[in-house]
Amino acid sequence: MRKAHPTLVNPTAGGITGLAYALAQSEHRFHVRNIDLSAEDLTDSALWRRVIAEPSTDRGDVVKLWGGGRYAQTITPMLFSRIAETSRHTGSATAPALLYYMPSLALMDCRYPGYREVNTTNVLETGLITEGVYVILGGAGTVGRVITRLLQQRYQAKVIWLGRRPESDSKLQAQLNAFATPPYYVQADANDLASLSTALQTIQQQYPHINGAMFSGIVFDFDNSIAHTSEAQFNQILTVKTQGVVNFYQTFAPLVSDFLVYFSSGQAFSFSGAAQLSAYAAGITFADSFVHAAAQLTSATPPVGAINWGFWQSSLEEWPLDYAINSLSDEQGFTALERFTALLRQGVCRQLLCLNASEPVRAMMPVPLQQQIRLADGLTQSKTGFAEAVQALAQQPKPELATILNNPDQAKLLNLLARAVLARIEVLNSASLHRDALYQRWWQQTLTMLDQAGLIHYEQPGYRLTELGQHACLNAWPTWQTEKAYFINNAETRALALLLDDCLTALPAVLTGQVPATDVLFPNGSTEKVAGIYQKNQRVDYFNAVLADSAEAFIQQRLAVNSNRPLRILEIGAGTGGTTAMVLNRLSPYYDNIEQYAYTDISKAFLHHGQQHYGQHPFMRYALLNIEQAPDTQDFVLGHYDVVIAANVLHATGDIRSVLSHAKALLNQGGVLLLNEISDTNWLSHLTFGLLKGWWLYQDAELRMSGSPGLTPNAWRQQLLSLGFRAVYFPAESAHRLGQQIIAATSDGLVTCTPQKSVATCVESVATTTIKPNTVQAQDNAAQTIQSAIKQALSEALKAPLTSLENHIPFSDYGLDSILGVGFIKQVNQVLKLNMNTAIIFDYSTIEQLTDYIVKTYPGITPTAEPDTELARRFFNGELGVGEVLDKALLSRF
Ligand SMILES: NC(=O)c1ccc[n+]([C@@H]2O[C@H](COP(=O)([O-])OP(=O)(O)OC[C@H]3O[C@@H](n4cnc5c(N)ncnc54)[C@H](OP(=O)(O)O)[C@@H]3O)[C@@H](O)[C@H]2O)c1
Structure with missing residues (x-):
């Protein structure tokens, strides 16, 4: 062989x-x-x-x-x-x-x-x-x-x-x-x-x-x-x-x-x-x-x-x-x-x-x-200069790193968390646990980490509490209640401690399926809680700074080769903009050269966030991008960008090779991919994002770290090189033990394209060939009102005009995900006086299907229409524009 x-x-x-x-x-x-x-x-x-x-x-x-x-x-x-x-x-x-x-x-x-x-x-x-x-x-x-x-x-x-x-x-x-x-x-x-x-x-x-x-x-x-x-x-x-x-x-x-x-x-x-x-x-x-x-x-x-x-x-x-x-x-x-x-x-x-x-x-x-x-078009000459610059970056002494590495707080927090998690799950009755297969991975990793912490140990036929574990079951939760104040009162750890506290509190409800984890991390669809942990924190700032340094080093080299070619940057999963802020700040001397900074995310909620915070820069663009699908099917120009950034996002996908190949397709020849990624498995991520189903959806476990969607530096290197990235660098190598890594890789310029129709074309053809006015006319009045309420709620969740919504198009095609879905279903529930779970959007995933479901499941429903006086109030308060008021008013007549 x-x-x-x-x-x-x-x-x-x-x-x-x-x-x-x-x-x-x-x-x-x-x-x-x-x-x-x-x-x-x-x-x-x-x-x-x-x-x-x-x-x-x-x-x-x-x-x-x-x-x-x-x-x-x-x-x-x-x-x-x-x-x-x-x-x-x-x-x-x-x-x-x-x-x-x-x-x-x-x-x-x-x-x-x-x-x-x-x-x-x-x-x-x-x-x-x-x-x-x-x-x-x-x-x-x-x-x-x-x-x-x-x-x-x-x-x-x-x-x-x-x-x-x-x-x-x-x-x-x-x-x-x-x-x-x-x-x-x-x-x-x-x-x-x-x-x-x-x-x-x-x-x-x-x-x-x-x-x-x-x-x-x-x-x-x-x-x-x-x-x-x-x-x-x-x-x-x-x-x-x-x-x-x-x-x-x-x-x-x-x-x-x-x-x-x-x-x-x-x-x-x-x-x-x-x-x-x-x-x-x-x-x-x-x-x-x-x-x-x-x-x-x-x-x-x-x-x-x-x-x-x-x-x-x-x-x-x-x-x-x-x-x-x-x-x-x-x-x-x-x-x-x-x-x-x-x-x-x-x-x-x-x-x-x-x-x-x-x-x-x-x-x-x-x-x-x-x-x-x-x-792809590009500048191969910039490659050599960048290699030297990024290697110099990795060797630069960084005084703040020593402070972060020597801070005992993280170890203290991790120790407290391990015990608190045990105390929260020990009381659960196994019969009531969430049966979702994805949670099996969460449980398996939890047991491994509790075992590593010496709180449990394996003894045929299963795990047993150690003495330390028994003690933790009695005391760890009250201890957390007292000790958390130290972390909450410390500006460095405040946002993280608050989020961890919410997750620990809700842990039994999440694990028994009573509360979706998204409701805990994104209450009412808000991204605020999660945003906090990515900002104003020395550790997070350190890695974002190395990424921003790498972006600057690349751009300097790139401009040295050709200062006339405009710079284009794209950020995948920009989310709450923690990395964007640092990168934009570092790139301020080059603003005149930047033609475009594409702030993209899979969720519209985050695009709104970006617009609010970075709208002052004329080169900012905001667009939905699902990196799990080919970018050219989402109207992105391939081979177009000099820098593609993805911070804490690529691991959260099903198939790492596929997303790396999509990210590469956006780059021009010699362009650089900059990743900020987790490099180990710990309670901070396991107890927060680890509760989201998306964390466990990966299908290529053989490439990931055990018990986590993350990849080791070596695995990133292997995958990037085998996909045609020419060189791979780790400019924050000396800080990997903090659980993060920065990866920089330059593209050889080969770009994979998909000969498919663009999304816009597909939507158009569906709209022209399958929507029949008769279908709508045949619906009874209740169905019409329910459908109107759903459309209205969807339009508000997506911040999209009503006229752009079609009954047959899956919610996900509009960018409605489990996060935006919270606000959407909340409003439908409110207007129709129902109590549906957010997950309904995955089972009944179009306006038509959801309408049909509600009509059949809740006969005799009477929606609470938004009164005209309320519309007027919101209009005068500036919450609604003229078009939206008209949309709503018109909608109520049909
Ligand atoms: N022709 C095709 O359709 C075709 C198809 C696929 C691949 N190829 C590949 O293309 C290449 C050339 O094929 P070809 O059809 O031109 O072959 P060819 O006509 O048989 O010529 C082969 C040449 O190799 C030389 N040679 C053989 N052993 C040698 C050795 N130990 N040291 C030095 N020279 C040596 C021979 O010269 P001496 O006898 O003087 O040493 C001869 O000139 C080969 O690599 C072959 O695998 C050809």
Whole structure:
């Protein structure tokens, strides 16, 4: 089995992957499970059950079992439309559409496949340069000769060939002399490191500078099935793609300036036929793994990449006819090399599969979802400057940090909380507990933390109170009542202590389902209580300050490169603006350069908050953004922002890779993502946000810390790098033990787009095709009045005009969430004299459904209409505008 780390590739046994394709495809007596395991997982006792449970496949499709997750290889298509349209060199307008595919860099999570289109207008056209010096090992071969010809014709390149044959070989002589300027030939065997080193010395006497090196070496045999091959034959084919590949890298990587490219093949994937190509498939899968490993480990050397060709037409004279179908023309292959070297040199793409796949082959290729990727505009140059600036930030001594780290209050508070929680839950009758599955995670983590605090311990068949725990059950709640005053009277901890006190008080009611946690954290839909804990607190301020410093450092670098380009910043989940305030303050010297600061949140309640507090800045924009959905489906321009900020928000989502990819899609090339995130699990978050169901909704537990939606710094780094962020920094590393971390990551510029209708378009089409006036007319008067009351309440909760609300649109599409839902249902209850729970909005999630439910459940209901005199009062008090009064007045007539 091939061993590989999810982000750090170990190519040692990479060839086993290809050998397993050959075995599965040629030996039907075997049931092949082609599984990639990581060394660190081998101690997991459950792993072997999962290995056995893994189904075998006929083609040897490879899967990876890692950290409790199951991953499958994906291949993401890229459409270079310029090549498909026409060839700029031949002028042929009838060239068939050619697909390029970008295989996943490692084995990636099967839930994130994508269709990748690179918009070539933003991509360098070629990574090859005029009069460049290029070495091709195997240059005398079919592909090498085509590339040599076009390199010479189009780039006036100096081409050097390496091959095993002596220069005197008559066939080789003919091949060399077929060129007007014969390539410079040096005899060398890739399998022999010393031979390559000598060849390099010879080359350097003539060409001291080498721009690019291409590995085009291969030994091939059409019948190399496992059943028929001999060991010698197998080794001959394998060695050049293993030992040869490594030797070539060792010899040329230190000296080549622009790129090192390995010519690989479609045989590296299970959809290609490997039944008769056992050694070749094994060699190719090793070589590809080696390329990824080399690219990861040696950032100082030139970019290293692999281009996996389909069959070339030029090989047809020598190869069987059936390979001809869908083969690559010289033109297609060479243009692919030009584009690939361009992307490789930009650091955007390190492996490209280039083939004209037939329909059956396409059907086997793992491209399950259709997405597109574009390369965003941007400033790659700013990257280096930012790396230095952000690293300097991390090393700057910060006197306030020592004070925070040495403050004993947090430890004291945590200790009190552990005991108080035990006292509050110990009295609960298990039969009355909330049955919601999500609370199971809360309970499990609570038990773990109480155990860690020495208050309980596990003893068959369950947990028992320790002596300390028994004492806490008797005294901890009254102790909290007394001790909380210390924290409440301290400005530093006041807001947090008040919130914790509310949560502790309501804890039994929340856990027994009598009170929704949202009502405790956001009473009457107000964000005030939660806002307090994110502001005017040394610890919180410290992390916000590091984030703001990082934003400033980035912006300084960015302006140094180009001061004319306006700056665009977007904040995800800006919430109550704690981070916004700090960032805006720090960026005041650059206000003239800021074109836009997008203050976004999933809840309208927070946008209102932002408008009230930051409305004075002309560049502020306010918009709903659910980062769990693709930003382009929410009318955001992709690749548009220089800085994307998310403070204490990304962990609170179901799928971290998906939200990181959406956040990346907003960034331009070289743009920076700045995260402020929890870095450990403690009572402060567990007892507050941990009570919200949203805290536990994550579906990728294998990536999160145990008992928390947060990710460790290492997990953030792994996920960010695997999604194409180029570099990841932790500018507050010395403060991680305070339970927070700041993460800065720069984007490579590849942006995932979703070819879907925008929300606005969807709403429009629903409105025009499905709303029928007859439906409304057929309703009885009571239903009409109930519906009007619901609409009215919804309009007020959303601060949206009545006319914008449609009966069929789910409340969530308007941005109504569990927080805004509190105020909404409260008003419906008030007007209709009902006592519905806020959660009703999830069961009956449109105006129409809720109306229907109320009509059926509460027959004979008489709504309390808001009297005209009350409307007049609110109008004169400035609470309602003319439009709203008219809306209400009109509504009451229909
Ligand atoms: N042609 C296609 O349709 C196709 C499809 C997919 C992938 N590819 C890839 O494209 C590359 C070129 O293929 P091709 O069809 O041009 O191959 P080819 O015509 O068979 O040429 C292979 C070349 O490799 C050289 N070579 C083999 N072993 C070597 C060694 N140990 N040291 C130095 N040179 C060595 C040979 O020269 P000597 O005999 O003088 O050593 C020969 O010139 C290969 O990497 C292959 O995997 C080709």
